[in-house]
Amino acid sequence: MSHELIALWQRLFPLGYAIQVTGDTLCGSANTTLGPVHVLGTTNHVAVNSRIALTLAQQVMDCMLQDEETHQPRPIIMIADTQGQELSRREELLGLNGYFAHLARCVEAARLRGHRLVTLIHGEAVSGGFLAFGLLADAIVALPQVEVRVMDLRAMARITRIDYTRLTELAQDSPVFAPGPENYWRMGGIHELWTQEDNWAERLVAQCGGDSQDTRAALGLERKGRLLAFSVAQRVLHATPATPKA
Numbered sequence: 001m002s003h004e005l006i007a008l009w010q011r012l013f014p015l016g017y018a019i020q021v022t023g024d025t026l027c028g029s030a031n032t033t034l035g036p037v038h039v040l041g042t043t044n045h046v047a048v049n050s051r052i053a054l055t056l057a058q059q060v061m062d063c064m065l066q067d068e069e070t071h072q073p074r075p076i077i078m079i080a081d082t083q084g085q086e087l088s089r090r091e092e093l094l095g096l097n098g099y100f101a102h103l104a105r106c107v108e109a110a111r112l113r114g115h116r117l118v119t120l121i122h123g124e125a126v127s128g129g130f131l132a133f134g135l136l137a138d139a140i141v142a143l144p145q146v147e148v149r150v151m152d153l154r155a156m157a158r159i160t161r162i163d164y165t166r167l168t169e170l171a172q173d174s175p176v177f178a179p180g181p182e183n184y185w186r187m188g189g190i191h192e193l194w195t196q197e198d199n200w201a202e203r204l205v206a207q208c209g210g211d212s213q214d215t216r217a218a219l220g221l222e223r224k225g226r227l228l229a230f231s232v233a234q235r236v237l238h239a240t241p242a243t244p245k246a
Helices: 003-012 050-066 089-094 096-112 127-131 153-160 164-173 181-186 200-208 216-222 229-237
Strands: 017-022 025-032 035-042 046-048 076-085 117-126 139-142 147-149
Touching (some): 035 050, 046 050, 046 127, 089 096, 096 127, 139 181, 147 181, 153 164
Parallel strands (some): 035 076, 117 147
């Protein structure tokens, strides 16, 4: 285990931890003032492939099974450090999107069983490797000096056929086009930005005690990063169903 990870565990879990790193994934448990928690996730800026997606899904299911007898679902702390999905012909032929869907369903199953899900972004959080795992949590926290993005602006320019210079200009005013944890915070995609001066152990406990209500659209409106998502969602929720024609 790297010195960087050991330092991270000591700041998050001063009451003790038992976390094992195997290759590019990690799994274990830790103690907090709120009680024990599960810990799992990725490291080494890994590109998530089908094997790693299955490993993460199994870890999530193991958390559910461990707490099944006690009927006391513990919080699951998910460490996100990924450069995105593995870009290879092999993974595409295997149907990597299906593996990601399986992982996402396992994460949602844990939520439905009462597990509080908290993601800590440590290193990188990019594209599909983050979308199918860490971005599904009830609370998402960015640690200092992390990188968060869905797509590089140059790649976005190629896909959208919008000039790179124009995208760069748009990114100055709109967080939707811009990478970085601060922009994701403005959009409501990240709940908190922690600093080196914060007490990470105390702030983690506060997040573990929250509820599972999805407030991201409302946060995006409040922080002026996404101005329409909340109102559109509310209109859909309260819309009167159309009467079918005879």
